[in-house]
Amino acid sequence: MTVQHRINAYWTGRAPSYDEYVQRPDRFAADQQAWSAVWAQALSAGPLDVLDVGTGTGQAAVLLAGLGHRVTGIDLAEGMLERARQHAAAMANGPVIQHGDAVHPDFPAGSFDAVTSRYLMWTLREPEIAVANWVRLLRPGGTVAVVDSTWFPNGLDNAAENFADHYDHQVQAVLPLATAQSIDQTVAVLEGAGLAQVTVTPLASIFELDRRFGVAPNHEHQMQFLVTGQR
Template sequence: MSDTFLDPVQSRINAYWSARAPEYDASQLERQQRPGAEQVWGDVWTAALPPAPADVLDLGTGSGNVALLLARLGYAVTGVDLADGMLAEARRKAEEMSRAPQFVEGDAVAPPFPAGSFDALTARYLLWTLRDPADALRAWRELLRPGGVLVAVDSLWYPEGIDAAEELAAANPHDDEFRVAYDAEARARLPLAEASDIQRTADMLTHAGFADVTVDELPEIMDLDRRYGVAPGHRVQLQYRLTARA
């Protein structure tokens, strides 16, 4: 394994998400299986992705729900993540599919694939917790074939700072573990974790060499969250789709 796997900040983040994987995935699946949810999310992705069966890399795939959805829509999907617990959940669900994604252990900051391997990259809820994003985004651009596209969905989860999010902390049964994983050392490496303007993320994409960077608000996802609820420690809020081309 690369020395990247020994990075202390990333190791703490991996441990947090691995420990939470079964609970996190159950919560995600519960909302995903509500009427209309899969259609809405499918439209969010396919509106910006090239047609299937394009080759897609799902970065920070977690328990694989985006990768599995895209595979059901006909894409050739690879998912990459460092959290063993999350990958175990993803692989378990993939066993039930005839055209399953391939799930690979690897660092989203430096994905273990040759340049020009993919037509598209996807990332959901990764940018805020992405270590050293300037380096990561440059590496991502190299993975795309000419004209390839990055499609990322995220939000401004902690615009007043993680330490200031007292209301959310009270609702999160894992707050102590979260604050260990996302301590001051980690936050210094995660400049998007406490961003208060989505334009900051868009600007990082441009600085990394991406072109045609666009930001779309996703009120349809906000509506789903109002109807079906959000994960503990979160609130209903606007999410965004960021699209950029190589």
């Protein structure tokens, strides 16, 4: 089993519980409002053609579509794709959800105005190659916008069921941002791909929601960041 197959298997198994957490009713409306504001800040007014890489259950893709963008979401974990398709089908002008590799997205150059991701960078193999490929997909003036944090600065110590079985040492060896000490390491990847005006925005609104409602199991309460760059 390849490294990526191990990652896919983990997230396919996690998909039901992950999606239930994202959709939990106690903070769903607040999350929708806060994350919509994050993505509205990240991208110019649409409608834009947006590729959401590592779309997971489609949380970002659905919100981006709700902002009026034309969104395509890709992922390699079939369990996540199943959930994302269900959410996309439930809305008018929802995102198109496809099987696809975030590192090597199979689209012609200049296909999109923006490439987005949420909680992907830490588990992204070959991030330098991936972001360079995203830049190739952008039209002039396009945007890369990623949301992530430094989830495991002290190593991938996570008590989630089967996490260590899938994110073993072989997997960790090819995920250079998995144990990043600072969001600056993600900034360096975007700058290295030739993006200009790379900007980091701490997501205080999400931090406050996590304070009010609590964080996901086996996670710490910590700041998340929006990192954007322009082609």
